[in-house]
Amino acid sequence: MKKPVYLTPEGYRRLQEELNHLKTVKRQEISADFEQALEEGDLRENAGYDEARRAMWQNEARIAQLEDLLSRAVIVENGSFDQVALGCQVELETETGERLSLAIVGSHEADIFSGKISDESPLGQALLGKKVGDVVEIRGKKGAQVYTILEIKPL
Template sequence: MNKFPITHQGAKKMEEELKQLKHMRPEVIQAIATAREQGDLSENAEYHAAREKQGFIEGRIAELENKISRADIIDFTNLHHDTVTFGATVELLDEDTNEKKSFSIVGEYESDISKGLISNVSPLAEELIGKRVGDIVEVNTPRGLVSYEILSIQYKELNI
């Protein structure tokens, strides 16, 4: 069973979703029972919708339980590295556009590029890990090879 890194916040979010899904189980079971009482199941849309919802919930519960059991929760909030590691929030300068960007390196199950959360196995994160402020990294992107200068490295609580 392969472990994978995850932040404390990411693990907490998974556990909250699992709790919520388990809380939904009885209401879905009741909806199936109510729909069964209506007669012919082959043409009963409510029954089929409730069964589909139950299948989704049970599948997601199994997936979350598996992930949680394999999670290696890493607390990086007390780290003060001068190099980029898991959990770092890195401010970068795009050398072509002079645009500043900020990314936090998290586990692949909690990454969300719209929030600036990149997976530790993404090409950008793999280039950043081990680097220091002032270093230049080059990453292949859809627009071609992009060079970034590392402006700052912080270890702080993330909003996941």
């Protein structure tokens, strides 16, 4: 049995939109590129044809990947969070008083630059199941980092 893919409703919607775009718009663009390359003649040394073929394989591989992910998707619904769980927003404070807000999402939605961390990451794992007021310590290469949970809310 394949591993389930945990997604927020927003993450599921984004993957569906990407899949739809690849199957419709992107396939049509690639088809047009093939037609243009065929008009150029000899395919043995036709860079346009080679590029269209590469784009087609990449597109089809991504379509297969998305279909697989979506077939295994488990959508995490928002609820009331009295403890940190997948699909929640966590407000944290460091020992130095710095505040940060992180969303706990499945690994396929994680994007640290958008403030979304995976439930499988070291910090995500340490936060799961904790409550407001709990202190979490993460040990890493740069030493220990301590966070206090200030607030837990749905995404």
